[in-house]
Amino acid sequence: MQDDFLELTRTTRKSRHYCNDIIWGNLQTPDYARAVLRRVVDFHETPDDIEAGVAARTARAQFMGQENRTYHAVLGEQALRTNLGGVEVMRGQLVRLLDAFELPGLKLGVIPSRAELALFPGHCFSIFDGLSVEVETYSAELIITDKDEVALYEKAFRLLEGSALYGEEARALIEAELSAIS
Structure with a gap:
């Protein structure tokens, strides 16, 4: 599944991502991705191919800024707080998000919980x-291609992004969460 998603990422030029309570896959650190995938494997009781999944998931980030690709990610503030992997994993993940503001082609927003x-x-x-x-x-994993349904998701994204903070305001939310767990 991770390899299929990597191929989709490779062929896409403009993508938008909304994650209310988990960090978007392209921005996950290897440790965070490992914690996420561990829970998936345990839940589904599937063979343990976590390391291959981590490699494929983190490989998605290589496309950032290449060939005029654009990424717009909106996270809910809860995504900053959902503890997957423990404090050290979360600390590393939050630092990664702070670094992500410098990634070419990425627009990163955070919707405050209030x-x-x-x-x-x-x-x-x-x-x-x-x-x-x-x-x-x-x-x-659902793949929706019906034109009307895709349009509904585009509308949903526009409405959700309207509540997000960007730039220094988004950075401040991430820094506050990092301070809270340090």
Whole structure:
């Protein structure tokens, strides 16, 4: 599954990602990705291919800034707080997010937990070139290509991004969480 997603990332030029309660995959550190995938493997009781999954997931970041690709990621403030892997893993992940503000082609926003939302938070999703949407559920990875449904996800993203903070304000939220766990 991670290899398929890596290929989708390689062929996409414009992507938008919303994650309310977990860090978006392209911005995950290896330790954070390992903690996420450990929980997936344990939940589904599948063979342990975590290291291969970590390698494929973290390889997605190589495309940032290449060939005019653009990425717009919106995280809920809860994503900064959802502890996957313990304090040290989370500390490293938050530092990675702070460094991500410098990545070419990336626009990173954080929706404060107290922000008024124009739409309920909902589930995580990614939009690829306006042609498809990927949604991960407990039971499956959904790929949505119906034009009308993709349009609904684009509308949802616009509404959610309107509640996000960017630049120094987003950085301040991440720094506050980093201070809280240090």
